Amino acid sequence: MVDRRTEARRLTWRRALGPTALAVLALTLTACSDDAPSPDGAAADLATAISDGDFEGIAFTQANLDAAAHRDAVLEPLAETDHTVTVAKVDVATEGENKGKQATATLAYTWNVTDTTPWTYETTVDLVLQDSPDGGAEQWAVAWEPDVLVPDLKDGDRLAVTRVRAERAQILGADGGPIVEPRPVYRIGVDKMNLDPARQDAVARQVGAAVGIDVEAYAQKVAGAGAKAFVEAIVVRTDDTAGIDVDAVRAIDGASVVDGELDLAPTRTFARAILGRVGDATAEAVEESEGQVVAGDTIGLSGLQRQYDVQLRGTPGITVSVVADGSAGEDTGEDLDGDGQPDPVEDVKDVFAVDPVAGVPLATTLRTDMQVVAESVLSGVPSASAIVAIEPSTGNVLAAASGPGGDGTSTATTGKFAPGSTFKVASALAMLRSGITPDTVVSCTPDITVDGRTFQNVPGFPATAIGEVPFRTAFANSCNTAMIAQRDAVSQQALHDAAADLGLGVEADLGAPGYFGSVPATAEGTEHAASLIGQGKVEASPLGMATLAASVAKGERVSPVLVRPEVTPAAAETPTPSALTADEAATLRSLMRSVVTDGSAKLLAGLPGEVGAKTGTAQYGDGNQAHAWMIAIQGDLAVAVFVETGDGGSVTAGPLLKAFLDAPNTGE
Known part of the structure; x- marks a missing residue:
């Protein structure tokens, strides 16, 4: 047949x-x-x-x-x-x-x-x-x-290819729950459908001024939108309107405030510099992706969202269809193409399809409650500032907050600053290895001169700690001259090695951009003297100093971790094993405890547990400005607090650290 x-x-x-x-x-x-x-x-x-x-x-x-x-x-x-x-x-x-x-x-x-x-x-x-x-x-x-x-x-049939967007995965916190979730927002703008065309320009300008955006640009945006469009001016959280008076906007005749939801972090500032943001793919991103990203896609534009974009965005699906235009002989009743005529029904037959594959969530170690507290503590600090909290037993970074004075940079993880006297924890370790004990009598003089340069203690140094004192007393009160006096007994290499044994200057698989510090292995004269008190060419980030404190608390070198990616990255160069011993760590903890009980961090004495700490002040610029530091350990928690411009570790950083540890669910 x-x-x-x-x-x-x-x-x-x-x-x-x-x-x-x-x-x-x-x-x-x-x-x-x-x-x-x-x-x-x-x-x-x-x-x-x-x-x-x-x-x-x-x-x-x-x-x-x-x-x-x-x-x-x-x-x-x-x-x-x-x-x-x-x-x-x-x-x-x-x-x-x-x-x-x-x-x-x-x-x-x-x-x-x-x-x-x-x-x-x-x-x-x-x-x-x-x-x-x-x-x-x-x-x-x-x-x-x-x-x-x-x-x-x-005859007349054509192909249509539809790209099916994959569901973008979430960034997760330490509890395994998503950091970014749907949260209530107000969408503020102008609804042209319900507004007399003659008033649209004036209303647009009123709304733009009320929400603090470029009035002229917004007025042009409204004018260029379709006749029935809702033209969004700004989106704000219902619980944090960023200073915008939403009721005042509602009072504008013709303005529109619409309730909605948007995927957002717990707060407006939550780990913004670390998590990054998502948005429409740029032309550059489309070109660089070699076909993986197309115009209209949502991609990570900064931070972890960008670093792990491939993992988070998933793989789009695709559908290939055969389309017969107008084959049904009816119309849809809608004019989506704007030609003034109802659009025809299309007879569509899918001939090939690949389902999208959702992105894979990105696990971080951040505790949302602790991060929120840290950012709240820093909210009123005008200069760059940071709080980093690490769990010594795991190396997990529980909080990495950067204050508003850092202009959007991650001061907490990538800042580079002289650590000042907080570095004396590493200097003390090198001195312990040279034969000094907490009870060894050292000379804490008002000043000391090295190769023509005079070093002094911080202003207000207690007179009771001047003179021939036990090393414990010199450490507790942060005597600069006593530390520098040991420069012949502690080489720069020994100082470098002691810092490395505590994790400072040692690369780690953080999973995010991070600066771990730098301690020169060679230095002489005044540069070596300055290194002993955390200045000269010694640099650290708040992350690096929190790592140092965590290593003391744990009794072995800690490698901090902030992100646990789905695909394990290639192992970094294996660092030299740490020579830190349990006895050395115990002695350092004892010395740090003395700072709280008898030294420059007495304001922490009322906190529960065996809190140990070290204050730090590092002059910079013309010498009239100073970085303020404090590090502390409390049980299975190590914290570093940093303020770029302050009055000193005890005065500026200390109250911030106390407020952080005092907060519910933060300290012991």
Whole structure:
């Protein structure tokens, strides 16, 4: 039995060949002669033509056929997609009246629409052996049909390719819950549908001024929007409107305040410099992605959102459909294309689909409650500031807060500052290794001169600690001169090694950008003297000093961790093993406890537990400005507090650290 498709093709051939050609064909109803051309070459040429769009030299049975235009119109959505078209097989008619004169070529298509799953299919096309138009030898001509390109394609059909966006994954906190969640917001703007066009410009300017944005730019945005558009001016949290008087905006005749939800962190400032933000893909990002990102995609633009964008954004899906415009003969009742006419119904048939793969959540070690407290404590500090809290037993960074004075940078994790006397914890370790004990008597003089440079103690240094005192007393009160006096007993290399044993200057798999500090291994004279009190060329971040404190608390070097990515990164260069011993760590904890009980951090004495601390002040600039530091340990918690410009560790950093440890669910 001959199926309808075959019969339809025969009719097409008869019409294309015409009566004369059929008569000639009737006279040659014998087996194909030995010198007849093979259809294989014609099939291969057709496959190449469909692949690259150049049909020059391809013969067709139909007159005036523009196969190239048809091909381009149908396959336009796949124009930039890598693909191949090859000949799977060619079957020549071996019996009947068309023996040797007709053939069917099977074409194999592969479209690499995704990196992992290609769209593959086969079509068939009929070939007819006919006379050459110029009277030359016979040639195989293509009986072109729409379904040569895609199975079951009909006249007027086209392809549509839809990219299906994957669900972006969340960044998780220490408890495994998402840091960013849907939270209530106010969407403030102008609703043009319900506003007299004559008043739209004036209302737009009033709203722009009320919410503090560029009035002129917003007025132009409103003017250029559609007649029924809601033109958003700003989105604010319902519990933190960033100083915007929402009720005053509501009072503007024509303004619109709409309740909504938006994926947001717990607070407006929550770890902003670390987490980063997401937004529309930039042209640069699209170009650099090599097809992974397209215009309109939402991607990470900064921070962890950018660093782990591939993991978080997932893999988009794709749907390839055959669309017949207006085939239903009805309209949708909507005018989405703006031509003033109802849009036609489209008969859409999906022919290939790959489901999107949702992104993989990114696990961090941040405790949201602790981070919120830390940022609240820093909210009123005018200069750059930071609080970093580490859990010594695990190395988990529980909080890494940067104050508003840092202009959006992560002061907590990437700042580079002289640590001042907080570094004396490392100096003390080097001195313990040189033979000093907490009870060794050292000389704490008002000043000391090294190679012509005079070093002094901080202003207000207690007179009771001046003179020949136990090393414990000198450490507790942060005597600069006593530390510098040991410069001949403690080499710069020994100082460098002691700091490294406590994690300062040692790279770690933090999972995020971080600066771990720098302590020169060589220094002489005044530079070596300055190093002993955490100045000169010694640098640290708040993260680095929190790591140092955590190592003392744990009794071994701690490697801080802030992010635990789904894919483990390549291991960094293995650092030299720490030589810190349990006895050394115990002695350092005892010395830090003395700072609280008898020294410069007495304001922490009322906190529960065996709190140990070290204050720090480091002059910078012209020498009249100072960094203020304090580090502390309390149970399984190590904290570093930093203020770029302050009056000293005890006066400026101390109250901030106390407020942090005093907060519920923070200290013991």
